[in-house]
Amino acid sequence: MAGIDPLIPTSAHTPAPVAPTPEQQTRHGDFRPVDQLAAVQDRLACWISDLTMLHELTERLTQTNTLDDALSELLRAGGTLLGARRGLVVLDPADGLGPDSSVGLGLGRADLGTIETVPVPPGGALTEAGEAPEPAGEVIHADLLHESGLDPRHREVAAHLGFGASYSLQLIAGADAGEPLGSAVWFYDEPAQPVERQRHLASLYCRHATAHLARLVELTRARTTVATLRDELLPARLPRVPGMRLAVRHRTGPRGGGDWYDALPLPEGALGLAVGGVTGSGPSAVAAMGRLRASLRAYAVMEGEDPVAVLSDLELLLRLTEPARSATALFGYAEPELRKILLAGAGHCPPLVVGARRVEFLETSLSAPLGMLSCWEAPSAEFEARAGETLLLYTDGLLHRTGEPMDRALARLHAAANTAPRPALDDPAVLVDHILRTVLPDGLDEADSPEDVVLLAARFD
Structure with missing residues (x-):
């Protein structure tokens, strides 16, 4: 599919094996159990590959100790999982206490400024005008230039920066509390959308990344408080x-x-x-x-x-x-x-x-x-x-x-x-x-x- 990194592993949903023909059954017997075993092995191998990739990416994330480094690592890992080479993460805690930050992947400072001119609904990240994110915090725009319902400025910026499609996730701290920390969006050069497996892996990774970001946010706030107190003294x-x-x-x-x-x-x-x-x-x-x-x-x-x-x-x-x-x-x-x-x-x-x-x-x-x-x-x-x-x-x-x-x-x-x-x-x-x-x-x-x-x-x- 255009815009998807071909290095991303193939889908974990292995097609059902084709039933053997009568001639094959006559000459070689019924191979259906063998084919089913091979299918299970393929699926297990794919799951192991996914788990290994997630483990490596989360290990790299946990080694970061500053917000900017963690946000940059989140974008790089998400780009690997989703097959996108550009992205943007906006940190904007819902409690309004900060810190606020924007980090780009494959985007210059001027590009970030241009993206910020796109009207964004509260809690959303480059979503359709007036539309709130889905319950899972996931928004897909498979064709930014021809999709109906988009804000005109959204389409204009996409054409200017060469975005064909986008996929965004809200960063929600805590599965129960649901406290938004911000959102991340990855951009494709051509119309495209990640497959179900890629979306599932990205969602799992972002869930772990958001917990790490929440800890860094609290640490940054504490350090800022101490620094402010020290400077005032x-x-x-x-x-x-x-x-x-x-x-x-x-x-x-x-x-x-x-x-x-x-x-x-x-x-x-x-x-x-x-x-x-x-x-x-x-x-x-x-x-x-x-x-x-x-x-x-x-x-x-x-x-x-x-x-x-x-x-x-x-x-x-x-x-x-x-x-x-x-x-x-x-x-x-x-x-x-x-x-x-x-x-x-x-x-x-x-x-x-x-x-x-x-x-x-x-x-x-x-x-x-x-x-x-x-x-x-x-x-x-x-x-x-x-x-x-x-x-x-x-x-x-x-x-x-x-x-x-x-x-x-x-x-x-x-x-x-x-x-x-x-x-x-x-x-x-x-x-x-x-x-x-x-x-x-x-x-x-x-x-x-x-x-x-x-x-x-x-x-x-």
């Missing part, structure tokens, strides 16, 4: 302070981590700079991060000129309110006009100063993380920058994501800063991007990782 923008320019990069995994940063204007033109992180991941760590950051801001306003006092107060609060947690923190009281900064750290990585004449780690006192000792206190360290130098504060996730021991990861960070091009030395935003690309190449900064990365750069003009 971090500064919406960095302040503008005379004599200093700031830039920050924050990378986090899908589960959400507890690393934070802050840049807080203080009285008399000073600026408080902080990076830190709490133990754990997920919503609880994000919430704890928000509480600690808010507390640190309050302590910084009251006694920011004494970073040791700020961290001591934060440690006491953590020990009394969240005794099961620990945290690292680095706080600095900067005076941009004097190009001076007073630093105190609690179990945190040493900051790095980057300039045209020197690239070196600053000496800070060794101390335990907050919440690890009955009473935390450590001396502060004072640093005076030269004009054009940048102070780089970061969390240990930048080092952990390299997968190397800490000493080698620190050496890699130093080498990345030492090879920074001239534009990076003049612009802190360019510098942090250069550091991320060099220390975490090949997309390691964007990879799914339990380690957060915070990189805060402060350039003294």
